[in-house]
Amino acid sequence: MRIVFLNVWHGKIEQALTSYLQQKAPTTDIFCFQEADGDLQYLCAQALPEYDVYTDRKFITSTNDFAQTTYVRKDITVISSGSILKDHPRAGLGLYVEIKTGEERLFVCNFHGMSRPVDKLDNPDRILQTTTLLEFFKNEKQVVIGGDFNVFPETNSIQMFSARDYHDLINEYGITNTRNRYVWERYPDTKQYYSDYVFLSPAVRCLKFTVPSNEVSDHLPLELEIAD
Numbered sequence: 192m193r194i195v196f197l198n199v200w201h202g203k204i205e206q207a208l209t210s211y212l213q214q215k216a217p218t219t220d221i222f223c224f225q226e227a228d229g230d231l232q233y234l235c236a237q238a239l240p241e242y243d244v245y246t247d248r249k250f251i252t253s254t255n256d257f258a259q260t261t262y263v264r265k266d267i268t269v270i271s272s273g274s275i276l277k278d279h280p281r282a283g284l285g286l287y288v289e290i291k292t293g294e295e296r297l298f299v300c301n302f303h304g305m306s307r308p309v310d311k312l313d314n315p316d317r318i319l320q321t322t323t324l325l326e327f328f329k330n331e332k333q334v335v336i337g338g339d340f341n342v343f344p345e346t347n348s349i350q351m352f353s354a355r356d357y358h359d360l361i362n363e364y365g366i367t368n369t370r371n372r373y374v375w376e377r378y379p380d381t382k383q384y385y386s387d388y389v390f391l392s393p394a395v396r397c398l399k400f401t402v403p404s405n406e407v408s409d410h411l412p413l414e415l416e417i418a419d
Contacts, residue, residue: 297334304341344361
């Protein structure tokens with residue numbers, strides 16, 4: 192099974208993003224998008240017609256507005272879907288789908304964390320985000336959690352996943368950044384390299400993980416292949 196996580200930056204780089212989706216659609220089972228508002232819905236309707244759409248939105252402020260959309264190939268059985276942290280006023284949003292894979296169930300969670308403060312360091316609200324995600328899935332065997340967490344790798348917010356035996360693919364695959372020039376040129380004095388992550392519960396076996404350096408957004412795609 193192939194899954195792509197990407198903060199699509201509201202579809203601002205429309206032509207490049209459309210080309211990327213058209214290229215990846217034939218071999219991708221699930222797309223998990225953050226900042227998927229504005230013209231992005233129309234763009235994806237054209238580029239991803241063979242997918243069912245799961246979406247939710249949570250507005251806190253203009254700088255913390257969470258619009259998540261998950262596209263699941265129509266031939267995949269979705270058992271359930273829902274949101275995590277929807278009602279918490281100082282946290283981001285998780286959008287999950289529970290799908291059938293053979294005789295097993297797999298949860299795929301599309302997450303976007305609080306962007307403020309911009310230091311990307313721990314604070315009580317970011318710790319709460321991680322704690323809530325881990326507690327929500329604590330009794331589930333197969334879980335994939337990914338997206339734009341808006342925190343650095345060395346924070347407790349990220350290290351807590353490893354402490355619960357999740358595989359941190361950004362760390363394990365030696366990924367050096369998940370951003371590109373579109374954000375670095377906007378903030379040259381605070382050049383930040385990390386924001387996006389994928390975590391796998393111990394029962395999920397990773398076959399391939401890549402973060403291609405491209406310019407379809409101000410974030411890089413996280414491309415995952417796991418054993419069915």
